[in-house]
Amino acid sequence: MAFHGSARPAVCxxxxxxxxxxxxxxxxxGSGSTAACSVLNGSQNPAGPSHPVxxxxxxxxxxxxxxxxxxxxxxxxxxxxEVPCPAEMEPDRPxxxxxxxxxxxxxxxxxxxxxxxxxxxxxxxxxxxxxxxFRELRxxxxxxxxxxxxxxxxxxxxxxDCFEEIYVITELMQSDLHKVxxxxxxxxTDHIKVFLYQILRGLKYLHSxxxxxRDIKPGNLLVNSNCLLKICDFGLARxxxxxxxxxxxxxxxxxxxxAPEVLMGSRHYGSAIDIxxxxxxxxxxxxxxxxxxAQSPIQQLDLITDxxxxxxxxxxxxxxxxxxxxxxxxxxxxxxxSVLYMLxxxxxxxxxxxxxxxxxxxxxxxxxxSDALSHPYLDEGRLRxxxxxxxxxxxxxxxxxxxxxxxxxxxxxxxHSYEESMLSVWQGKELIHRFITEHQQGKRVPLCINPQSAAxxxxxxxxxxxxxxVSRKEER
Ligand SMILES: [Zn+2]
Numbered sequence: 001m002a003f004h005g006s007a008r009p010a011v012c013x014x015x016x017x018x019x020x021x022x023x024x025x026x027x028x029x030g031s032g033s034t035a036a037c038s039v040l041n042g043s044q045n046p047a048g049p050s051h052p053v054x055x056x057x058x059x060x061x062x063x064x065x066x067x068x069x070x071x072x073x074x075x076x077x078x079x080x081x082e083v084p085c086p087a088e089m090e091p092d093r094p095x096x097x098x099x100x101x102x103x104x105x106x107x108x109x110x111x112x113x114x115x116x117x118x119x120x121x122x123x124x125x126x127x128x129x130x131x132x133x134f135r136e137l138r139x140x141x142x143x144x145x146x147x148x149x150x151x152x153x154x155x156x157x158x159x160x161d162c163f164e165e166i167y168v169i170t171e172l173m174q175s176d177l178h179k180v181x182x183x184x185x186x187x188x189t190d191h192i193k194v195f196l197y198q199i200l201r202g203l204k205y206l207h208s209x210x211x212x213x214r215d216i217k218p219g220n221l222l223v224n225s226n227c228l229l230k231i232c233d234f235g236l237a238r239x240x241x242x243x244x245x246x247x248x249x250x251x252x253x254x255x256x257x258x259a260p261e262v263l264m265g266s267r268h269y270g271s272a273i274d275i276x277x278x279x280x281x282x283x284x285x286x287x288x289x290x291x292x293x294a295q296s297p298i299q300q301l302d303l304i305t306d307x308x309x310x311x312x313x314x315x316x317x318x319x320x321x322x323x324x325x326x327x328x329x330x331x332x333x334x335x336x337x338s339v340l341y342m343l344x345x346x347x348x349x350x351x352x353x354x355x356x357x358x359x360x361x362x363x364x365x366x367x368x369x370s371d372a373l374s375h376p377y378l379d380e381g382r383l384r385x386x387x388x389x390x391x392x393x394x395x396x397x398x399x400x401x402x403x404x405x406x407x408x409x410x411x412x413x414x415x416h417s418y419e420e421s422m423l424s425v426w427q428g429k430e431l432i433h434r435f436i437t438e439h440q441q442g443k444r445v446p447l448c449i450n451p452q453s454a455a456x457x458x459x460x461x462x463x464x465x466x467x468x469x470v471s472r473k474e475e476r
C-alpha cells in the first residue's frame with residue numbers, strides 16, 4: 001500500500017459541529033458549548049472561569065459544593081499526617097450506561113481536564129462478580145492502544161473494611177456510533193471507512209491479546225468530533241478459551257449483533273463473534289438502520305438466513321440440536337446477498353465484498369480482523385487515519401513520517417491466571433485493593449470522591465437504580 005504524504009483528507013474535520021451534538025452530552029452547567037468543544041479539541045484546562053482549578057480548598061469545607069462544575073483540588077499534604085491527602089473529584093452528570101456500570105463526566109481537579117468516571121457496581125456481591133470486575137479492571141489497565149479505551153486512573157480505595165465500590169477514570173469521548181447513526185449528521189463513505197478501519201484496528205489488538213469483547217455494538221464504539229474511535233465497555237469481555245470442550249456462556253452480545261453460532265447455542269466460540277458484530281455495524285453505517293432487527297433470538301436467526309440462505313450442515317456443526325432442527329425444518333432459502341447493494345450509494349462492489357466476508361454463517365470461514373484490515377476497502381481509511389488522526393505517525397517539513405506498523409498487535413497476551421487463585425469474596429477484595437494501591441504507586445496525587453456533595457448523592461442514586469437492572473446479568 002502506498003502513502004502519499006501530501007494527502008489531506010476532508011474527513012479529519014469536525015464530524016459534529018458543537019451545536020449539534022457536543023453540548024448535549026457534556027457541557028457542565030455554567031460553561032457553554034464553546035468550552036465543551038475546546039475540551040473535545042484537546043484543551044487541557046477547560047474548567048471555566050467560575051471554578052479556578054488553582055484554588056486550594058481546606059478539607060473542612062468538604063461537602064459545601066452543590067456540584068455541577070469542576071471540583072477543586074485538596075492541598076497535597078495534610079498537617080495531621082504525612083500521608084498525601086487525595087484530590088477530590090465530584091461527579092458532574094451521567095453520560096452513558098455500560099453492561100455493568102454507569103459512566104459520569106467529571107473534571108480532574110489536578111489539571112482541570114474533563115474525563116469520564118465509571119463506577120463498577122456490585123463488585124463484592126459474590127465470587128463471580130468479583131472475578132468479573134477484577135478482570136475488567138485489569139484489562140482497562142492493560143490496554144495500550146489508541147482505538148481501545150483504557151484506564152487513566154483509579155480512585156483511591158478506602159481502607160479495606162469500607163471498600164465496596166471501584167471508580168475508574170477514562171478519557172472522555174464526545175459521542176458514540178449509535179448516537180451518530182441515528183442523528184441527522186451526514187455520514188460519507190470517508191467517515192464509514194475511517195470508522196471501520198479504527199474498529200478493526202482496535203479489534204485486531206484485542207484479539208491478538210487473546211481477548212474477546214463479546215458486546216461489540218455501535219453504543220460501545222465511542223467517537224470524538226475528529227472521528228477518533230475507541231472500543232469501550234469490557235464488562236462482558238473475557239480471554240479466549242482454547243479448550244473447545246469447555247462451555248462458554250451464551251448470554252453475550254446484544255441480540256441484533258449476535259453471531260449465528262451464539263444464536264444457535266454453540267457451547268464454544270471465538271473471536272469470530274466480534275467480527276460478525278462488526279459486519280452488522282458496517283451494514284448499519286451504510287444503510288443507517290439496524291441490519292437484523294428481530295424481536296427474538298429465533299427471529300434473529302431467521303433474518304440472518306433470509307439474507308445468507310440456509311447454511312450447509314457443516315456450518316452448523318457446533319449448533320445445539322434444537323437450533324439445527326429449526327433451520328432444517330424450515331424451507332430451503334437461497335442467499336439474497338445482492339440486497340446489500342441497496343443499503344446505500346456507498347455500498348460499492350468493494351464494500352459489499354468486505355461485508356460478505358464478515359457476514360459468513362460459518363465462524364471458521366469468517367474473515368479475521370487482521371485479514372479484514374488487508375482488504376482494499378480499508379486502504380483509504382488507513383491513509384486518512386495515519387495522515388492526520390493517529391499518534392503513531394508525525395509530520396516534518398518535508399512530509400509525513402509513517403510508523404512501521406500501522407495496526408500493531410498487543411505486546412503480550414492478557415493473562416487471567418490470577419482468576420484461578422481467587423477463591424473467596426474476601427480474598428478477591430484483598431487482591432483488588434492491593435492491585436489498585438500498587439497501580440497508583442509513584443503516580444500523581446491520588447483522587448477520591450467527595451461523598452458529601454449533592455452531585456455525588458445524585459450520582460449514587462443513579463448508579464443504584466441502574467445496577468439493580470444489570471446485577472442479574474452475570475456471566476461465566
Ligand atoms: Zn499513524
